[in-house]
Amino acid sequence: MPKVYSGDLTRLFDISGKKAVIIGGAGGFGKAIAEGYAANGCSVLISSRKEAALKAAVNEIKAVAAPGVVVKYFACDASKEADIMACRDFAVSPNGLGGCDILVCAQGFNKKMWSWEIDTAVWQDMLNTNxxxxxxxxxxFGNWMKENNLEEGMAKPDPAAYEAGKATPGQGYGKIITFGSVRSIRAVGNGGNGNVPYNTTKGAVEMMTKAFASDLRPNIQVNSLGPTITYTPMMVGLLPPDEKVRDGIAAALPAMRIGREIDMVGPAIFLASAASDFITGSTIYPDGGLTAVG
Known part of the structure; x- marks a missing residue:
């Protein structure tokens, strides 16, 4: 629920006591954000298709978590409706986190393909995943927040309308963070061409973010992060192996370096906190300045 704080930055950016679900949380940006949240007092549930990776990530997150923070995992394929519903039900149950204040959608993958060699199966998989x-x-998760994260004086939902699939007056609060890319707005990033499928999916995510922000008004903020080329498990396999070529990529950025996973943590804390209560439907580009120069 929006609150105004004056002169107390510790409260303005405070996420302690919150509960966050991070899809794609076993590695990459998702895991880095989970560690950042847990270190600052926010309980987290991470989800991914890979249970072994989730178990390993949970141990690493617990190692940096603040006292009292709960760290859980739920293995599922988020592209399957029944799986994501099961993930939500577990997350908000007493066996999970007991609720959800923050959702981070960090799942996704890329496979570089020139336009004349796009593989239909990979295209469909990318659409499903991204x-x-x-x-x-x-x-x-957004509908759950809207119907359940209610404070005194908030309109309560009509169960009959909810079951019928109609819009309800539920005014619950929450924060949702998706992952777009600089490729949402640039056909050619500093990773070159051959990204028609990936660019298409990330452009869709950016518009989806705006649409959900409008639908889930007034107390749920939905925003996106749009990183540039970054050292993540996914990107390492796509980066040129030649260090000189990588140095050239870095030199094209005002920041003069390729991004790191931790570069997403600060923006993700901001978008999960009260500091961003008047920001919704927006994309922040932690891109080392790429969008400023091209």
Whole structure:
């Protein structure tokens, strides 16, 4: 619920006591954000298709978590509707986090393909993973927030209307963070061409973020992070192996370096905190200045 704080930055950016679900939290940006949240007092549930990776990530997150923070995991395929519903039900149950204040959709993958060699199966898989799974997560967690994160004086939902699929007056609060990319707005990033499928999905995520922000008004803020080329498990396999070529990529950025996973943590804390209560439907580009120069 929006609150105004004056002269107390510790409260303005405070996420302690909150409960966050991070889809794609076993590695990359998702895991880095989970560690950042847990270190600052926010309980987290991470989700991914890979249970072994989730178990390992949970141990690493617990190692940096503040006292009293709960760290859980739930293995599922977020592109399957039944799976994401099961993830939501577990997350908000007493066995999970007991609720959800923050949703981070950090799932996604890229496979570089020139336009004349686009593989239909890979295209469909990318649509399912990068777009459909984000829609399912925002739909089911967003609706749960709207119906359940209620404070005194907030309008309560009409169960009959909810079951019928109609809009309800539920005014619950929450924060949703999706992951777009500089490729949402640039056909060619500093990773070159050959990204028609990936660019398409990230452009869709940016518009989806705006649409969910409008639908889930007034107390749920939905925003996106749009990173540039970054050292993540996914990107390492796509980066040129030649260090001189990588240095050239870095030199094109005002920041003069390739991004790191930790570069997403500060923006993700901001978008999860009261400091961003008047920001919704927006994209922040932690891109080392790429969008400023091209």
């Amino acid at each position: 777009i459909t799974s984000v829609m399912f997560a925002c739909k089911y």
